[in-house]
Amino acid sequence: MGNDGDSDWEKEMEEFEMTKAGVKGLVDSGVVKIPRFFINPSEKSSNNGGVVRLQIPVIDFQGLESNVTRRMEIINEIRKASETWGFFQMVNHGVPISAMDDILQGTRRFHEQPKELKMDYYSTDQRRQVKFYTTLGFIRKPHAASWRDALSCTFTDDILDPAAIPPVCRNEITTYAKCMIELRETLSEILSEALGLSRDFLGQMQCMKSEYLSCLYYPACPEPDKTLGTEKHTDPTILTLLVQDGTGGLQIRHDNYWVDVPPIQGALIANIGSFMQLISNDKFKSVEHRVLARSVGTRVSTACFFFPSADQIQKPYGPIKELLSKENPPVYREVSYLEFIGSHQKKLSEETQSTVSKGISKVSLKSTMEVEAAGVEEEREMNNSVMCQLTDPEGTPLGPSMYLPQSAGPKELQQMVNKLLNNEEKLPYAFFISNHELVVQLGLYLQNNKVSVEKVLTIVYQAQAVFRIRPVTRCSSTITGHTEAVLSVAFSPDGRQLASGSGDTTVRLWDLSTQTPLFTCKGHKNWVLCIAWSPDGKHLVSGSKAGELQCWDPQTGKPSGNPLIGHKKWITGISWEPVHLNAPCRRFVSASKDGDARIWDASLRKCVMCLTGHTLAITCVKWGGDGVIYTGSQDCTIKMWETSQGKLIRELKGHGHWVNSLALSTEYVLRTGAYDHTCKQYSSPEEMKKVALERYKKTKGNGPERLVSGSDDFTMFLWEPSVSKHPKTRMTGHQQLVNHVYFSPDGQWIASASFDKSVKLWNGITGKFVAAFRGHVGPVYQISWSADSRLLLSGSKDSTLKIWDIRTQKLKQDLPGHADEVFAVDWSPDGEKVASGGRDRVLKILSEFQGKFRGKSCLVTCDEEEEEEEEEEEEEEFIGFSTFSAYAVV
Ligand SMILES: O=C(O)CCC(=O)C(=O)O
Numbered sequence: 001m002g003n004d005g006d007s008d009w010e011k012e013m014e015e016f017e018m019t020k021a022g023v024k025g026l027v028d029s030g031v032v033k034i035p036r037f038f039i040n041p042s043e044k045s046s047n048n049g050g051v052v053r054l055q056i057p058v059i060d061f062q063g064l065e066s067n068v069t070r071r072m073e074i075i076n077e078i079r080k081a082s083e084t085w086g087f088f089q090m091v092n093h094g095v096p097i098s099a100m101d102d103i104l105q106g107t108r109r110f111h112e113q114p115k116e117l118k119m120d121y122y123s124t125d126q127r128r129q130v131k132f133y134t135t136l137g138f139i140r141k142p143h144a145a146s147w148r149d150a151l152s153c154t155f156t157d158d159i160l161d162p163a164a165i166p167p168v169c170r171n172e173i174t175t176y177a178k179c180m181i182e183l184r185e186t187l188s189e190i191l192s193e194a195l196g197l198s199r200d201f202l203g204q205m206q207c208m209k210s211e212y213l214s215c216l217y218y219p220a221c222p223e224p225d226k227t228l229g230t231e232k233h234t235d236p237t238i239l240t241l242l243v244q245d246g247t248g249g250l251q252i253r254h255d256n257y258w259v260d261v262p263p264i265q266g267a268l269i270a271n272i273g274s275f276m277q278l279i280s281n282d283k284f285k286s287v288e289h290r291v292l293a294r295s296v297g298t299r300v301s302t303a304c305f306f307f308p309s310a311d312q313i314q315k316p317y318g319p320i321k322e323l324l325s326k327e328n329p330p331v332y333r334e335v336s337y338l339e340f341i342g343s344h345q346k347k348l349s350e351e352t353q354s355t356v357s358k359g360i361s362k363v364s365l366k367s368t369m370e371v372e373a374a375g376v377e378e379e380r381e382m383n384n385s386v387m388c389q390l391t392d393p394e395g396t397p398l399g400p401s402m403y404l405p406q407s408a409g410p411k412e413l414q415q416m417v418n419k420l421l422n423n424e425e426k427l428p429y430a431f432f433i434s435n436h437e438l439v440v441q442l443g444l445y446l447q448n449n450k451v452s453v454e455k456v457l458t459i460v461y462q463a464q465a466v467f468r469i470r471p472v473t474r475c476s477s478t479i480t481g482h483t484e485a486v487l488s489v490a491f492s493p494d495g496r497q498l499a500s501g502s503g504d505t506t507v508r509l510w511d512l513s514t515q516t517p518l519f520t521c522k523g524h525k526n527w528v529l530c531i532a533w534s535p536d537g538k539h540l541v542s543g544s545k546a547g548e549l550q551c552w553d554p555q556t557g558k559p560s561g562n563p564l565i566g567h568k569k570w571i572t573g574i575s576w577e578p579v580h581l582n583a584p585c586r587r588f589v590s591a592s593k594d595g596d597a598r599i600w601d602a603s604l605r606k607c608v609m610c611l612t613g614h615t616l617a618i619t620c621v622k623w624g625g626d627g628v629i630y631t632g633s634q635d636c637t638i639k640m641w642e643t644s645q646g647k648l649i650r651e652l653k654g655h656g657h658w659v660n661s662l663a664l665s666t667e668y669v670l671r672t673g674a675y676d677h678t679c680k681q682y683s684s685p686e687e688m689k690k691v692a693l694e695r696y697k698k699t700k701g702n703g704p705e706r707l708v709s710g711s712d713d714f715t716m717f718l719w720e721p722s723v724s725k726h727p728k729t730r731m732t733g734h735q736q737l738v739n740h741v742y743f744s745p746d747g748q749w750i751a752s753a754s755f756d757k758s759v760k761l762w763n764g765i766t767g768k769f770v771a772a773f774r775g776h777v778g779p780v781y782q783i784s785w786s787a788d789s790r791l792l793l794s795g796s797k798d799s800t801l802k803i804w805d806i807r808t809q810k811l812k813q814d815l816p817g818h819a820d821e822v823f824a825v826d827w828s829p830d831g832e833k834v835a836s837g838g839r840d841r842v843l844k845i846l847s848e849f850q851g852k853f854r855g856k857s858c859l860v861t862c863d864e865e866e867e868e869e870e871e872e873e874e875e876e877e878f879i880g881f882s883t884f885s886a887y888a889v890v
């Protein structure tokens with residue numbers, strides 16, 4: 001674009017500003033083409049990206065004041081929402097619906113009055129407390145103006161002279177601001193507690209003592225695809241509260257998708273501002289959002305932005321010291337709110353397009369040297385007592401902070417927690433400081449870790465399994481359970497071992513005969529999302545969120561070679577080449593969010609083929625019994641690849657949205673290879689291959705291998721890919737996305753797990769619907785079959801496991817016991833055990849006893865006398881982990 005274009009751009013903007021009539025004035029004048037400075041080239045094609053089925057959390061404030069338990073729950077919900085979404089909606093928040101209706105009406109009235117009456121307020125001078133404006137004048141190409149007008153009122157330290165407010169909406173604005181201030185008090189306390197701080201912490205900081213009310217008016221736009229109602233941005237403040245009318249159009253960015261924020265009658269929307277992200281040291285997220293323009297109808301909303309009090313805005317703010325530790329060092333330098341907001345605005349006037357959220361890191365990152373100079377690593381001081389705050393693993397405080405003697409150790413803490421929780425029966429607890437278990441006296445811990453006694457020390461207590469496992473043989477080294485959510489569990493093909501992968505970056509191996517932890521496999525730097533055993537049982541491979549794969553020797557728990565690098569984004573699936581095609585097992589295929597699948601040779605330790613062709617993330621992969629690889633993708637297709645050169649051989653199309661899961665009718669036998677649970681050992685790979693082939697042929701029978709796919713479009717398809725590229729059956733009935741599909745070991749059934757809270761059973765040969773299993777009260781994430789194809793296990797967000805009886809089509813057993821979402825389940829190939837893992841970090845192994853499954857282990861710990869050794873354990877890197885969203889958005 002030449003200079004002429006640029007000067008036109010500016011000229012048009014100047015002319016527009018001169019009218020002092022805003023976007024509404026333009027529309028009233030009858031424009032059919034929008035001025036150039038509203039045109040947003042980057043947004044043209046992305047308007048339809050809303051992922052309607054993802055919902056930002058809606059939090060009910062009912063009981064906040066009257067019910068202590070509910071209050072804790074609300075704090076927790078807000079904490080989770082602020083960490084993962086940066087956005088939530090609130091209902092029963094105490095602001096009268098009439099005040100909300102009135103402010104929207106007042107906003108409309110102001111903007112719809114004759115332009116002569118509004119012009120007096122028209123200004124791009126930011127210092128004006130009350131102003132009517134469209135652009136505030138600092139936008140420069142390639143940024144674009146938003147298709148909306150604003151009337152803003154600044155309440156400095158909660159005060160604004162009512163006389164300054166336009167009379168048409170004076171009462172509404174004054175009343176609404178009072179409501180916002182009242183709600184601010186409540187939210188300031190909740191957010192403080194959600195950060196693990198004392199209730200009055202943010203209040204004392206005065207970081208949200210002023211507010212800026214923005215009454216927004218979005219007229220219909222003649223070219224809605226060329227511009228946006230509000231350009232994408234993050235709010236540079238602490239917190240925003242928004243009321244919107246019923247029109248809709250607000251979207252937030254979540255995992256690279258635009259998610260609609262649907263209007264809910266009576267709800268207020270809250271979102272974390274980027275200055276809050278800064279002071280919370282990235283604990284809370286400030287998320288990009290935008291408002292779509294539309295061709296018909298007017299949208300009205302009112303946003304209230306909270307920011308620091310007048311005498312604080314020039315003072316430095318940095319990450320709150322109480323939130324920092326050795327493991328969580330400051331990621332931002334100190335900066336005053338004025339400087340911060342200045343840099344935010346500068347971004348919008350800069351030549352190159354950069355998001356405002358990137359802006360904060362630019363302004364705020366400081367060198368380690370400077371940070372240290374800022375006094376983060378303070379001198380340790382030995383007092384006799386230390387201020388502590390006990391919290392549960394979710395961060396909910398147990399009582400107020402208190403001074404504890406430095407001589408106190410886990411035993412004393414355990415007594416105290418039992419007392420504070422009024423436990424009738426005394427329970428065992430473990431204690432963690434910054435994710436390290438406390439095994440010594442507090443004083444010694446502080447000394448060893450150079451922790452300042454001037455800070456409030458957060459001590460996390462975690463209940464230990466009531467059933468405490470006594471190892472039959474002594475562990476070679478002491479290991480505790482996972483310290484973050486368990487994301488994957490898989491029994492070995494011979495059923496002797498169990499592997500689990502976790503958000504704590506480790507893979508753990510458990511010995512099933514003694515039910516003891518065997519090895520902690522360390523090497524990944526990020527969450528371990530998937531694990532897969534080779535069907536000969538000789539290898540275990542794991543894939544992480546960082547995109548690398550690691551092979552492990554299950555006999556020693558040691559890595560076999562270096563991490564396998566190649567994928568650029570997280571690993572979504574791993575599948576081994578069937579042992580009846582190649583023994584010993586060497587090759588496996590990995591799928592990634594980067595859109596590629598890669599074939600690796602575990603002996604050569606390298607990638608031997610890259611399967612490229614998908615245009616979006618690959619979500620699942622299976623290596624079929626005929627040697628063909630199947631990949632399912634967010635690009636809605638399933639692709640088939642041959643494995644000598646990695647060529648695409650067929651595409652299976654039909655799904656209208658992402659493919660989430662694939663399953664093969666032969667999967668059980670592919671997974672177990674030669675192991676038929678007669679415990680037979682094989683002397684040679686050739687023998688293994690021969691037996692595996694026999695078993696495969698028997699399962700497959702004369703028909704072709706069948707494939708089932710489950711999708712975000714709520715449907716499933718049954719395919720016979722070797723016969724036709726057209727689906728055999730379309731399987732409809734789920735009311736929400738299908739997350740996991742699985743053939744029974746005998747291939748006779750297909751089970752599907754859906755976010756509609758049901759599990760459905762289908763005929764595995766025809767694809768016809770058979771039954772729906774209802775009982776879960778949350779989305780069902782994963783399912784697994786018993787070896788005899790008679791029982792089905794499901795794990796859900798509702799924290800339960802359920803076992804369904806295929807013959808009676810009824811619930812056979814309900815297994816509560818997890819304290820949070822269950823992400824992963826597996827049934828051992830010999831049918832005797834089931835394992836589950838979830839957000840509560842607990843790995844459960846359940847065994848059948850007289851027809852019922854019973855918990856054999858929860859959080860596995862070792863004998864006390866071995867705990868001494870723990871200190872020698874290597875330090876584990878802590879990766880912040882909030883919600884495992886991979887199920888919702890891969
Ligand atoms: O109007 C809306 O819904 C959002 C407005 C907004 O994000 C803002 O003004 O910062």
Ligand SMILES: [Fe+2]
Nearest residue numbers: 233234235289
């Ligand atoms: Fe905003």
